[in-house]
Amino acid sequence: MSSHEFYMQLALSNAQAMKGQTDPNPLVGSVIVNHNEIVGVGTHLKAGEPHAEIHAIRMAGDKAKGGTIYVTLEPCSHHGRTGPCAVAIVEAGIKKVVIAALDPNPLVSGKGVKILKDAGIEVETGVLQEESEKMNEVFNKFIVQKIPFVTLKSGITLDGKIASRTNNSKWITSPEAREDVHKLRNENKAILVGVNTVIHDDPELTTRIPNGRNPLRVIMDSTLKIPLESKVVRDNQAETWVFTTENYDKQKKLRLEAHGVKVFIAGESQVDPLEVLKTLGSNLISSLLIEGGGTINASFLENKLVDKAVFYIAPKLIGGQHSPSFFGGTGIDKMSDAILLQNLTVTQIGPDFKFSSYPKYE
Amino acid sequence: MSSHEFYMQLALSNAQAMKGQTDPNPLVGSVIVNHNEIVGVGTHLKAGEPHAEIHAIRMAGDKAKGGTIYVTLEPCSHHGRTGPCAVAIVEAGIKKVVIAALDPNPLVSGKGVKILKDAGIEVETGVLQEESEKMNEVFNKFIVQKIPFVTLKSGITLDGKIASRTNNSKWITSPEAREDVHKLRNENKAILVGVNTVIHDDPELTTRIPNGRNPLRVIMDSTLKIPLESKVVRDNQAETWVFTTENYDKQKKLRLEAHGVKVFIAGESQVDPLEVLKTLGSNLISSLLIEGGGTINASFLENKLVDKAVFYIAPKLIGGQHSPSFFGGTGIDKMSDAILLQNLTVTQIGPDFKFSSYPKYE
Amino acid sequence: MSSHEFYMQLALSNAQAMKGQTDPNPLVGSVIVNHNEIVGVGTHLKAGEPHAEIHAIRMAGDKAKGGTIYVTLEPCSHHGRTGPCAVAIVEAGIKKVVIAALDPNPLVSGKGVKILKDAGIEVETGVLQEESEKMNEVFNKFIVQKIPFVTLKSGITLDGKIASRTNNSKWITSPEAREDVHKLRNENKAILVGVNTVIHDDPELTTRIPNGRNPLRVIMDSTLKIPLESKVVRDNQAETWVFTTENYDKQKKLRLEAHGVKVFIAGESQVDPLEVLKTLGSNLISSLLIEGGGTINASFLENKLVDKAVFYIAPKLIGGQHSPSFFGGTGIDKMSDAILLQNLTVTQIGPDFKFSSYPKYE
């Protein structure tokens, strides 16, 4: 490990430790070095608070002058509560800036570097870039596309089924796998299911881990047939948003709103998944976990809206031409149109296998 | 490793090396030890030739007397070309017999041991028993049930599909996985597909590896709609047997037979998979590889006739409620009826994953 | 990993990253958590600057109030430049303190905890204690015993030799092993050799790695026979101290001092190794690397003064009853008196093997 990597790794470790508390801001860490000694360490803690560079500069004090700052993301050029970090770096007298990844936002990307270079500061980029980008994969999509990073999760049998033909699905996967799902819920700002899941299972859709954060609950329901007595309507454990179509039942909408449920119109006869994502995005929901049935999953996959797919595969067979697969809908026509799953990692969880992957659409 | 295990392992290594050439006999190896020295090594080479013990006794000559014989399977009590091995052991003056596994055939199991004990010979069983039984899993089923050991093989996507809704399936899996399939073909005495696979793909169903043995080709075809110009009818690379029902087309049968194809009636309106296995068994076909579509696979799985299931899973998604899953048919009703896959081993083959498993039926 | 361990690990990572720059202070890191979010991170950077807790409290600001602070070492009770950290924690309104290891200094150990408890703060100790103590093994010895932590390093053949009988020793070990030695030099505040090494090899005893810190050079020389033209006297790359006995040559002492070399009297006829350590300790030299010959090594080992022993073993044999072993002197009488080497770790470095260990004296 070079000394560049050593310092950047320390910055990454500090950034990574804040996972889940910086939304909608990215994870960023920073280290300042002067005469081969670390003189400041900083990390961004929370939106609205100082950026990583500011904390590091404050800790370094006079010793920032003449030093080198390592930062996992390009210093910002826009003014926030503490002003542009690029300017703060210049004013601190820092002589060199080492950056892992440039700002993913095309509107500002490179502007921070330009401020630094214009001030005569030496800038080096790309040190542990991949690690930094992976760490902020959610933020990096959201800041560019303004819609959430979508993770599809499904517990399936080895033959791709999510229930028997009589719709029995308790339980496909093991307790260990189901516990792992709660970590996914904790990491996502919102969770989405179809109304049939609500009718059939009456789930709470909460995070059952110590200190877990409950995600916003999102229901796709084209005719507002969601039961008023369902837990997501009644239990107040987290906010619930229902997306419906222009065919919605107006009386039902009023009753739902009386329970604090927000109702959105998104589509004429079928709920449009992209509209759902846009609405979530405009409300600063940067990440969404889909736990849908075959139809919901298909609507997101066929519209190429899933960024990451996580499967818990149970070593079981359900069989049956009419038992539901996790990926319903129409499907592809030619093998060359199949959705490829890339960067696959496989781990064993209890008796089941967890496949994490990134779909690549043809 | 104890010295018992050391000698039995040598016997197992020699037995295992004959894989594929002893049918319908099991793999058996033998070692004779006297005064801490190996004085004879034997292995069964081929049906009709001497058993392992006979080869070992021949090599040992006078030194068998007073020695210990290690044998991976209980010595036989029935007379074959070389007489019962248990008797030969007695006559050789051997003092102790160490056996891995008893004879799986309930009609004779224990009879060899009885002959030995009646002659005053010390007998010890169970040394590396599991290894011996696994090595002869095909034989052990066949000798008891008189129907072949059935391996179901399927190349599927991660969502359990074997083709798109337009029936496109070239190729689900990678060249590496397809090459591995040829090893399975080489290890099985027969291969079975449905007539639709013949119509759709016109496959050769041969083993494309150096020195490979082509399996008997078995087609399930309830109305004899198999094309006369198909390769399995015409190419003479291996024998082809067609199983049909009482609804069969008599003219077609005669034409097929004219090409050397054998036609069997097995079922009234649908081909009965158990009847197929019985016919194969009575013809001493001890192992069958099923490479069927969803319907064929379901008919064997739902009748609990699959002994081993091997899946090549490609990291792809096909989707679609109507695209064919590898396991069609009716399927189970309740999750508690799901077919469990036991003793799972997972290996990566090229970009794909190979799951080998043993179904356990509830 | 529990959440306690998660936060303490972040504190440890930050502490560890400062290795080499906090002397004579220990490595310490700190994290403050409030409502399940990290609100402050701190690490001690350099002697004379704020302690880890102070940095974390500053970053947390108002959010420290009601929070939990994790700190890898018991907060201090004595006033430094920033006052006792225990008091600062009380004043910040922190409700709980989680500590890895208590202060090793028996004079103050437990006093910080007492201040905290007296103020009604909940205190938990022992979280990742072993990791924290190992990280500060040098400091922990020094603060208690006031003499340096002694690491003996030797490059030897498999038969324990450091040179041939003609004193040829270039090179026992590989270039890779010799490069690794420079990391040891960089981690130690002083390096010690005997005068014969200076006469024979005329070494520089510097750290040849990028940004390396040169250690203080310490020579044991009972009669001041060190050559005036040797590099350690002339080259000014680092300070050089010579320890001699009352038999010293007074003229030579003056000449050495004229070159900036410090001369100490430590022993009547032989240099007393404990006296050397005490003098180094009183000058705040907390760590010493011994790179001596067989006599020097023996004098430290036989006096039970070596804390850690690092061997680079070359797969070679030198042989010879009179060729020098790395451990000369008298040696033990009975096998039960042999020095045991504990917590051994073995790694391969180029063609050689590195054994790191902690001597345990009977």
Add this chain to the structure above:
Amino acid sequence: MSSHEFYMQLALSNAQAMKGQTDPNPLVGSVIVNHNEIVGVGTHLKAGEPHAEIHAIRMAGDKAKGGTIYVTLEPCSHHGRTGPCAVAIVEAGIKKVVIAALDPNPLVSGKGVKILKDAGIEVETGVLQEESEKMNEVFNKFIVQKIPFVTLKSGITLDGKIASRTNNSKWITSPEAREDVHKLRNENKAILVGVNTVIHDDPELTTRIPNGRNPLRVIMDSTLKIPLESKVVRDNQAETWVFTTENYDKQKKLRLEAHGVKVFIAGESQVDPLEVLKTLGSNLISSLLIEGGGTINASFLENKLVDKAVFYIAPKLIGGQHSPSFFGGTGIDKMSDAILLQNLTVTQIGPDFKFSSYPKYE
């Protein structure tokens, strides 16, 4: 694994299993293949009995004709009890011979191949050659040089010592390491120590493992000072040979011989190690384990007579300029003359480390 390697591996496994029972003959295995089926397997069991090829040809019977024989060592061209194997192969009608290694004996190497080629048989050599040669490393040296393969074994501390300066050595190494030594004894035909070891320890020098073979006991004793009451003289557990010089005590010789001990003269004033090896070799002792002290070890190492060196290194230090090292004597002068230890393998045995290696002399 190619099919060539598959068959040769089976031959090697059978050969290897006979380790220890074929002396002075090498380990050899053989497999005959015809039409892709194994038709014969053979291995050499014992000197005076048929060679591996003969056993395989006998098992194959008529099926040898037209087949391919795999053999781990070049078939012999000289007549033994069963005639030259090369001729037997020709007579059996075999069409192709695949050989791992040629005969190491320069007098006959290649002659077997010539007989085969002259008879029009295709010959291929070098398949798994290295494995075959390593398996017969003892035989390969002995057959060429007519002196035993010498393994030096020593239990040493990390500083290369075999005893304290008071000669205390019980115990340097752990019980686990000492048990491992008995395996070495079992694999060697003779074991050698110096008379001082007999006087000091009165060892039995036997193999204490189940069914172990006791090696011939060889003592180097220049003046015949071996005590008449020592176990190696009295206990009759194995033969004992004493090598002395022309200075020997004639009375003592007669008394030793009265106890069945053989006495040899080998050297004028010091026992010449090469003479010892030559005498052992002319008595068909093909392997020798040296368990000597520093002087014995040095006399063999300095004369470049050690083929393999096995060290059990205990994590202890004894120290002392005059405590005995395992490699005494004169030793080398220049580092470039150091004995290099090649093909090192390191394993942990209990608390100790076992280094196995092959000395390379400059």
